[in-house]
Every structure is written in C-alpha cells, then in structure tokens.
Amino acid sequence: MSVGRTGFVVTDIERADAATIDALGVHGVATVHEAMGRRGLVGAALRPLQDGARIAGSAVTVLNWPGDNLMIHAAVEQCRAGDILVVTTTSPSLDGSFGELFATALQQRGVLGLVTTGGVRDVVDLRAMGFHVWSAAVNAQGTVKATAGSVNVPITVGDTVVCAGDIIVADDDGVVCVPRAEASAVLLASDARVAKEAGSRAAYQAGDLSLDRNNLRPLLADLGVTYVTAQDFEAEHGRG
Template sequence: MTRPVVITDIARADAATAAALGAHGVATVHEAMGRTGLVGAGIRPIQTGARVGGTAVTVLSWPGDNLMIHAAIEQCREGDLLVVTTTSASSDGAFGDLFATALKARGVRGLVTTTGVRDTADLRDMGFPVWSSAVHAQGTVKATPGSVNVPIVVAGATVRPGDVIVADDDGVVVVPRERASTVLSAADARVAKETADREAYGSGRELSLDRKGLRPLLAELGVEYLTQADYQARDDDGA
C-alpha cells in the first residue's frame, strides 16, 4: 500500500446527474456507456429491489481491518455511495448496521464492498442497500492504516473518488465523473428507444427480427429457414 492518506476535498459528479443515472439502472447505463464500467459479478446485492446512483467515496483497507471505514464516514455527504476494497481478498464482515446507521444519517445512499458484511437482516430492515462479495459474521480489528478517497479497483473496475456508482439487482457499474452527463444523455436516448420497442412488441405489430433489421444478418451468416419435413429429409440424406 502507498502512503496512507485521507483526501478531504474530492471533486464529485453532479448529484442530480448521479441520481438520474441511478434511476436508469445498471443494464441501461452499462449499454449507454459502450458496455464498459461493470464491476465483476462476484459483487452481489444483499437485498432485492434497490436501485441507487451516488458519488463514490472510496476506501482502501487492509484485510480483516475496518479502521478506514470509520475514517471515511467523516468524508461522506448526502448523495455519496461508499465503496470499499482491501489490499488482498477478504470476506470478513467489515461492515454492519452501526456503520449503516451513521452513513444513513449523512445521506449516504449505500455501500459497495469487496469485503463481507454482516447484520444483513438489520441492513434490509433499515433500508440501507449493500452490494458485497460475501455475507460473513467474522469480525474485524481496527489496527492498520489505509487510505480514503484514492483510486481503487473493485472486482476489476477502477473507481475514483467522485465517480458515479449505479447499483441495482443486476450488479454495479462505474461511470467516470467527467463522462457522467454524456452517459446520462446516451442513457436517456436508450430508454426512449426501448420504450418505443416495448410498445411495438407489446402490440404484436413487429418482431425484434424485423425492427432491428436482423433478417439480412441471419442470411449473411448462412442461417436457413426449412420446414420440418425438409430438415428431416436433409438429415436422412446425411447432408
């Protein structure tokens, strides 16, 4: 680990933009951003139905030690989302309901962590959404320095302080702070297109094959349409 620091004056993406990206959800934002930014599938929600967007306050800790989460709470403000990782893999329950109580009081929208969490029933009851690598009651110590608000890597995705984090039942995606407004515009356009697609499919007027112009692609790839009798005859002939 580099020299331990707590950065106190991070630049954040616009809060309204982060919230709007959160409303669109992970799949839409991921597609709108060119299918980039996804956190690995090992980070999963402990609840269902939560959908949030917030600005990242990052924590880099030692495994089995939650000292720097305590330090990070002071740096959090309304609209943030706490993102925690460790210098090597750790499933210890570094986060529980007391941390969530303090963060919720500061307007923090949730937690994404590569560590384990505990008190999960309490977290769900209090409506504090969490995405983690594990649920584990193993406790941690408070003994080793780390850093707050430095760039970190979370399940393969780089997260910088102030970036937008979108999280829901599908997982987590990271939107670089400087791209947030552009990605939001692309996500808005994608939602409008999908709304029109949904209406067309729901009415039965069109198939996705035709609306998306996929029939020529099937032909180009050599896909044939046969009756069952033709297919069986070809199979019988050994073709």
C-alpha cells in the same frame, strides 16, 4: 486488487451535480452500462443484499487491508448526504468488515449504501433499517483495526477502476461506475437509449418482430442460417 496507495485520507473530493446523479439513477444499471459502450460494471461477484433497491450517488472510496476495517472508520467522516461508500482490500478478503453500527453512522450522515468486494454481517438489521448493500459475501467473520489503508484514492473494484467522486449506480442488475468527467455525456446517451427502447417496446406491443425491427434477417443469411421444415430437417439429420 487496488490501484491506490495506502496512508492517505483525501478530504476535498469533487462530486457531480445532484440532478445528473439522480437522472442516471432513474435509468438504472443496465441502461447506463449500455449507454457507456458496455463499460463500467464492477462484475457479477457483487450481489445485492436486498431486492428492488435502486440507488445512485457519489463514490467515497476505501482501501482496507485484508481482515482490517480501520479505514472504513476513517471514511465515515468524509461522507455526506447522497454518497455511496465503495470498499475494497489490498488483496482478496471476504471477512465481514461491515455491519449494523457502520450502517447506523453512515445513514445518519445521509449515505445511501455500500458497495464492497468483501463481506458484510448483521444482514437482518441492514435490511430492516433500509441500508442498501452490494457485497461479495455475507460473513460473520470479524476484523481488526490495525493497518493503515486509504480513503478517497482510486481503487479497483472487480472489473473497473473507481475514483472518489465518480457516480455509482446500483440496483438488482449489479453496480456500474460512471466517471465523473463523463457524467453529462453518459446521461445524454442514456436518455437516447431509453427513447429508442420506448419505440421498440411500442412496436413489439403492436406485434412487430425484433428480427425485423433490428434488421437481423440479412445477418442470419450471411452467417449461413437457413429455414427448413421439421420434416426436412429430420430427413437430413435424424432425431439427434
């Protein structure tokens, strides 16, 4: 599941500038994902614990062993305001490795939320305190603190590799990771996509059809799609 090694806490990660992070957060997951060429999604297995939240921040990555949350404790010290904690395990585990006490400590440091391939618990408290979570499970099963993992090494989260300092954007549509080196280019592409969609939205509000605006009628014809009346279709093909 992970591409990182165990036994390290990397302390001096680089982060993108706050203005770029904030602007990507305004665009949201779907726009950023499309602007990146449909890359970066962590996958549909991670779902939001809350409704209506949209956050963007720098990734602090954590690699735990299954059933063990020792390295989350180590990661708290490496977090600062505007970060998002991103957690996975060396092999799949849905144990509840994160709860209200971790959220309290992270929130005090200005951390925006958690993305985890594992489970979380204390969900009523997490929602009440406004600490936003995207997780693979809700699970009261506890964990131990016994085995060395790593903090701020590259990890694989679902379908993508997340490196410390990459930009995480998360909302009701899921989670997308923007490599830090690509942040400015992805923001420009996202801005362009939003402008294009604004034009399309205005056209649809005026009654235009997406078939025509996107020039899709020739494609339908090339694929052999024909327009027939209901009477002609029934006469040739019957009712079912």
